[in-house]
Amino acid sequence: MAEILNVTTPPDDYAILHYDDSFEGMLTAVFESYTRKPVPISIVGQQHQKRLDVQYITIETDFRKSERVIDGINRIMGGDAYERVWTGFLSCNPDKEDIIYKYIRFGMKVGHKVHFHLTDRRVMNMDKLVKLVGRESSLQIEFVRFSRMEGGVFYGRIEPDNDVLPLMMPFFADRFNTQPFIIHDTRRQTAGLYDTQEWYIRSAEGITMPEYSDDEMKYRALWKRFYNTIAIKERINPNLRRQHMPKKFWKNIIEMSMVDGAKPTALPSDISRSKDAERFLNPSPLPQDKIGTSAESQELRLPADTGSQAAKK
Amino acid sequence: MDLMDKLSILTDSAKYDVACTSSGSNRSGVKGAIGSTCLPGVCHSFAADGRCISLLKVLMTNICVYDCQYCVNRRSNDVPRAAFTPEELALLTMEFYQRNYIEGLFLSSGVMQSPDASMERMCRVIELLRTSYRFNGYIHAKAIPGSSPELVRKLGLLCDRISVNIELPSEQSLRALAPDKPKENILRPMTEIRDALTQNKQELAVYRHAPAFAPAGQSTQMIIGATPDTDWQILRLSESLYKKYSLKRVFYSAYIPVGNHALLPHDQPPPLLREHRLYQADWLLRFYGFKASELLDDKRPSLDPLLDPKCNWALGHLDIFPVEVNLADKEMLLRVPGIGPMSAMRILKARRAGALSFDDLKKIGVVMKRAMYFITCKGKMYPGVRLTHSFIYENLTADARRNPKGLPFAPESEQLSLFPAPAVPQLSAADKGGEAVWQKSLM
Ligand code: SF4
Numbered sequence: 179m180a181e182i183l184n185v186t187t188p189p190d191d192y193a194i195l196h197y198d199d200s201f202e203g204m205l206t207a208v209f210e211s212y213t214r215k216p217v218p219i220s221i222v223g224q225q226h227q228k229r230l231d232v233q234y235i236t237i238e239t240d241f242r243k244s245e246r247v248i249d250g251i252n253r254i255m256g257g258d259a260y261e262r263v264w265t266g267f268l269s270c271n272p273d274k275e276d277i278i279y280k281y282i283r284f285g286m287k288v289g290h291k292v293h294f295h296l297t298d299r300r301v302m303n304m305d306k307l308v309k310l311v312g313r314e315s316s317l318q319i320e321f322v323r324f325s326r327m328e329g330g331v332f333y334g335r336i337e338p339d340n341d342v343l344p345l346m347m348p349f350f351a352d353r354f355n356t357q358p359f360i361i362h363d364t365r366r367q368t369a370g371l372y373d374t375q376e377w378y379i380r381s382a383e384g385i386t387m388p389e390y391s392d393d394e395m396k397y398r399a400l401w402k403r404f405y406n407t408i409a410i411k412e413r414i415n416p417n418l419r420r421q422h423m424p425k426k427f428w429k430n431i432i433e434m435s436m437v438d439g440a441k442p443t444a445l446p447s448d449i450s451r452s453k454d455a456e457r458f459l460n461p462s463p464l465p466q467d468k469i470g471t472s473a474e475s476q477e478l479r480l481p482a483d484t485g486s487q488a489a490k491k
Numbered sequence: 492m493d494l495m496d497k498l499s500i501l502t503d504s505a506k507y508d509v510a511c512t513s514s515g516s517n518r519s520g521v522k523g524a525i526g527s528t529c530l531p532g533v534c535h536s537f538a539a540d541g542r543c544i545s546l547l548k549v550l551m552t553n554i555c556v557y558d559c560q561y562c563v564n565r566r567s568n569d570v571p572r573a574a575f576t577p578e579e580l581a582l583l584t585m586e587f588y589q590r591n592y593i594e595g596l597f598l599s600s601g602v603m604q605s606p607d608a609s610m611e612r613m614c615r616v617i618e619l620l621r622t623s624y625r626f627n628g629y630i631h632a633k634a635i636p637g638s639s640p641e642l643v644r645k646l647g648l649l650c651d652r653i654s655v656n657i658e659l660p661s662e663q664s665l666r667a668l669a670p671d672k673p674k675e676n677i678l679r680p681m682t683e684i685r686d687a688l689t690q691n692k693q694e695l696a697v698y699r700h701a702p703a704f705a706p707a708g709q710s711t712q713m714i715i716g717a718t719p720d721t722d723w724q725i726l727r728l729s730e731s732l733y734k735k736y737s738l739k740r741v742f743y744s745a746y747i748p749v750g751n752h753a754l755l756p757h758d759q760p761p762p763l764l765r766e767h768r769l770y771q772a773d774w775l776l777r778f779y780g781f782k783a784s785e786l787l788d789d790k791r792p793s794l795d796p797l798l799d800p801k802c803n804w805a806l807g808h809l810d811i812f813p814v815e816v817n818l819a820d821k822e823m824l825l826r827v828p829g830i831g832p833m834s835a836m837r838i839l840k841a842r843r844a845g846a847l848s849f850d851d852l853k854k855i856g857v858v859m860k861r862a863m864y865f866i867t868c869k870g871k872m873y874p875g876v877r878l879t880h881s882f883i884y885e886n887l888t889a890d891a892r893r894n895p896k897g898l899p900f901a902p903e904s905e906q907l908s909l910f911p912a913p914a915v916p917q918l919s920a921a922d923k924g925g926e927a928v929w930q931k932s933l934m
Contacts, residue, residue, distance in 0.1 A: 296841040297851040320535050324590045332589060350591075352520035353527040356625075357589060397586045400498055404587075407502040408548065409538035412747045412761050418541025422534070432592075433536060 193218040196226070197237045197275070201267050204275055205244035207237040208282055217283075221275040247282075255285040255292050266307040268341040277303045315342040319349055321423070323432045324359060326397075328388040332359040335430050343370045343379055351377040360385075398432050405433040492573055494583070500573040504553035504564050505599065508656075508712065509744040513545040513594035513629040515707030516651040526588065526595070526628030528651060528707075533594050546597035546631060547587055551575055551613050555601030557671040559658070560752035561717050564601045568749075574603070577612060581619040588628055595629030595651070596620070606638035610646065617649040631707075634684070636676040643680050644704075647687055652707035652739070655680045657732070660725045664718035667754055684709045685736050708739035715769065716762040717746035717755055721792035726772055726783040733776060743769045767899050768794040775800060778832055779825045796898070797888045802828045805865055806880055806887075812865045813872060817846050829862030849873060861887065 195210060195218050197203035207221045218235070228234060251260045266278050281304040285292040295301045315338075324332035332354075336343070343363050347370040350359060354372065361370040362382055369382040428434035514532030534543035550564070552574035558566045575583075580598075587593045598616060600609040613632055620626040631652040634643050647653045655677055659665045662674050684705070691704035711732060715725060729741045745761035772794060775781040779801070786800050787793070795803050805812065805828050814827055816838060824835040837855045841847060849868050853859050863873040864883045872878070891898050 291844065294840050294844040296837055296844070297847070297854045298844075302854060320533055322591055326589070334591065353628075354525060354589070355520045356523060356525055393586075397590065400495060400583065401587060401590070401592050403495060403498055404502050404547070404549075405536060405538065405544070407499055408506050408544060409540040409542075410506055410747060410761075411540075413540035413542070413745075413763065415541035416539065419537045419539060422541065422543065423537040431536065432590075 192231070193233045193235055195221045195237050196234045197221060197223060198239055199223045199225075200239055201264070202241055202244035203237065203239040204267065204278065205247040206240045207275075208279060209240075209243040209247050210235075210237050211279070211283070221279045223275055225272060250286065251282060254289050255282075256290050259285055259292060262304060262308045265311050265345070266304060268311050268344065269307050270339045270341070271307055271310075274307060277307050311340045311342060311345070314338055314340050315345040317424075317427065318342055319346055321427045321431050322346070322361065323430065326391040326394050328391050330358065330391075331388070332357060333362065333387060334359065335362045335364055337365045337430065338363065339365075341366060341368075343368060346370065347372065347377045347379065402433050494579060497573045497575055497579075498549070498583070500571050501549045501551075501553060501575060504570070504601075505548050505550045505597075507563065507744065507747060507749070508548060508597070508599065508633075509542075510631065510654065510710060510712055510740070510742045511543055511545050511548055511597060512740075513631075513651075515739055516629060518627065518706070521625075521627050524625040524627040525585075526626050528594070528627075528629045532629075535591065535593055545594045546629065547584055547593045547595070548597040549575070549580070551580070551598060551600035551609060551616065552603055553601050554603050556604065557602050557669070559669040559672065560750045560755060561659070561668055561714055561746065563749045565750070575616075577615040577619055580616050581624060584616075584620060585624050585626065588626070595626075595631070597631045599633035600635065602635060602637075606635040607642055609635050610638040610642040614642065614645055614649065617646070621649055629707075634680045636672050636680065638680065640680075640683050643683050644687055647684060647705045648702055650705050652710060653684055653705045654710040654712070655684070657681075657711045657713050657728075659718055660713050660715065660720035660728055661718065664720060668718070668752065681709065681711070681736050688737065709736065710738055710740040710742065712742040712744055714744050714746050715766060716759070721787075722765070722769060722772070722794045723783075723787040723789070723792035725769060726776070726787060729773055730776055730783040741773060743773070764796055764898060765794070768796065768800060772800040775804075780822060797891045798884075799828075801826075802861060802887055806884060809878060809880060809883075813867045813878060814865060815867045815870065816852065817842060817869060827862055827865050829858035829860065829865075834858075 193214065195207040197207045204221060204223075211218050211221070214235075219232075222234075248260060251263060263278055263282065266274060266281075271277065277300075280300045281292075284295075284298065284300045288295065292301060296305075318336050318338055322334040322336050324334040327333050336346075341363075343361060343366075346361060350361070351372045356374055358373050360372070363369070364382075367382045368379055369385055370377060370379045423431070423434070512532045513528065514530065516528040517530040518528045520527045532545060534545050536544040538544055552572070553564045553570070554572045554574060555562075555564045555566055562568075563570060580596075584593075584596045588595065596617075598613055600613055603609045603612070617630055617632065620630070629652075630650045631654065632646050632650045634646055634653055634655050636655060643653075657677055658669060658672070665672065665674060665677075687704050688708065691701070694701040695703065713725070713728075725743070732738045732741055743766050745763050745766040746756070746759075747761050748755065748757050748759065751757070772781075772783075772786055775786065776783065781804070786804055794800055798806075805826070811826075814823055816824070819827075821835055821839060824830050824838060825832065830838070834856045838847065838852070838857070841851065841855055846869055847855075849859070849863070852862065852866075852868070864876050864878070864886070866873070876882075
């Protein structure tokens with residue numbers, strides 16, 4: 179049946195909503211889906227390869243509409259469900275909008291009971307989406323390594339598949355508290371900054387980093403020595419190690435990146451080394467009043483209500 | 492001696508301690524301090540042996556006046572010795588923590604002059620961390636057998652977790668191999684810690700801001716495969732430790748030959764599969780409501796290397812199977828091989844949205860490879876399955892028999908005969924006198 183539909187000219191009612199890749203945009207599209215008859219079959223983002231046999235409707239992001247959807251999810255499906263939607267949106271799965279869309283539509287129908295439908299395809303797909311994001315976030319939290327820079331800022335680099343920086347920042351801001359740090363997502367060129375008061379995420383462009391502090395190499399060497407000494411040689415088990423610590427993380431893990439005789443991790447070229455350049459965390463790169471405003475929010479990929487997170491305390 | 496050399500020596504001498512978890516404590520950040528802890532713990536790296544590295548695990552010093560035969564640090568062993576100063580170890584911990592290498596510190600120590608002298612030095616490091624550096628991360632410290640109650644108490648107030656190693660699974664083994672450590676010296680601090688924990692719980696109930704005593708509780712560790720003690724003895728011991736001392740964890744450490752005493756095994760590879768099976772059985776005691784006597788007994792004192800202990804138990808109790816997944820309560824579900832606490836919970840949830848089929852169970856995360864023999868869905872057995880011992884045993888162990896190397900932690904040289912004779916010398920008849928096992932002293 180589907181095949182037959184695909185080859186015929188698109189009927190008007192075969193619609194897909196197209197949005198601007200922002201979280202609010204996606205929720206606006208969800209809102210719009212309730213105003214249209216028949217119900218649109220899916221929501222897609224900017225990366226989507228358009229097909230010829232369907233009609234695309236571009237949705238203008240509208241914060242009032244997205245707010246209403248957030249309210250609705252919280253009220254009808256519960257706070258957990260909203261958290262899942264928000265987390266799922268950080269996924270790199272190209273079908274994430276479709277999965278989230280179907281989950282919300284189903285959940286709005288069954289309400290809180292959505293948590294019991296563990297074997298429903300729509301709920302399972304959502305489970306998986308959220309699980310993979312959560313798992314990657316935990317792994318990045320385990321394996322990100324910071325370096326002390328001159329002036330006392332700590333710099334760490336990640337290259338995650340999913341956009342997990344918004345999940346990592348509150349964790350480290352809470353933990354490090356008195357210690358300023360920056361986590362640089364080299365895949366998305368975003369940077370999470372914490373200045374001992376609050377954290378925020380911005381584009382990594384234009385940030386200049388100081389040199390490594392004098393004792394940085396000393397502590398790396400000590401750590402590496404510890405790492406190499408702690409293993410029990412009678413129990414050596416490379417498979418088990420790889421299972422727990424997948425290879426793709428190794429290049430950013432200090433003790434592993436030097437295993438194959440590689441040089442100490444250099445600063446990435448995109449974050450320039452410069453002695454006389456403005457120091458990191460100097461106020462000019464990011465005007466405080468712009469944090470979390472709508473102009474920034476698309477670049478930051480953060481939902482409005484969490485965009486300007488001051489660290490939780 | 493420079494810091495690098497000290498670190499090498501004091502890591503090398505600490506590596507045989509297995510517990511490296513940072514679990515059991517949940518403390519978010521504190522303004523002006525550095526550090527937090529997470530309930531399930533966080534691993535930060537994995538060593539070449541595949542074990543998790545969560546804490547900076549080192550000894551304060553490996554100088555030791557005792558002569559425990561199973562330990563690399565024993566007085567009579569010719570190894571380089573070193574000691575950290577409290578200042579350098581505290582700083583090192585902070586520098587590692589700030590770089591996210593570790594979750595905190597796991598500190599133990601050889602007996603320098605006396606147990607108290609070592610304990611004082613350990614307390615000094617942790618005090619520096621907690622007060623000078625305002626370190627709020629995880630600390631696990633090992634109390635030294637024979638140290639004074641005041642120091643044990645002091646240590647507990649500074650740490651997340653405190654442990655006293657029981658070392659060997661039976662008293663006669665201990666007497667033969669650790670002459671300086673009478674069992675009272677081990678049990679006394681364990682008792683003190685247990686009582687302090689109970690008291691602290693009451694204090695916290697009355698006054699929320701009472702100083703916490705080892706919020707992640709007490710744990711212990713024993714070496715397996717160094718002495719002829721059986722799995723049955725070991726599990727019974729663990730069970731009473733959980734019950735009588737309210738321990739959070741018992742850790743098992745496969746013996747690596749480091750001693751040359753006549754009573755110790757020499758060329759034997761570490762019994763990793765046995766260690767793995769013991770952890771599985773231990774899990775059953777802690778999370779599945781099993782009793783040690785359900786898993787083993789005098790006639791069957793060893794865990795089956797080919798089959799995990801839960802499957803093994805189920806095979807011995809076919810009369811209570813099959814279990815109808817759509818009706819069974821949680822306790823019963825937990826008894827089914829292939830269903831863990833997580834999937835049991837999910838089954839209970841999902842049942843509320845409708846009756847479950849075999850297909851649904853798979854989606855929920857039940858390990859059907861094991862569960863299929865023991866359950867019915869809507870009254871039907873899994874197609875082709877027969878509920879007989881031989882049928883199920885053949886199928887469950889088929890892979891392991893065809894390819895023994897596929898078993899977890901099965902090194903090539905490990906013998907897979909069903910009940911391997913312990914490859915350790917037997918204790919002499921004199922040592923066995925009185926049948927004074929740990930269990931008795933724990934009663
Ligand atoms: S007291 Fe501890 S460090 Fe000393 S020999 Fe015995 S087990 Fe080893």
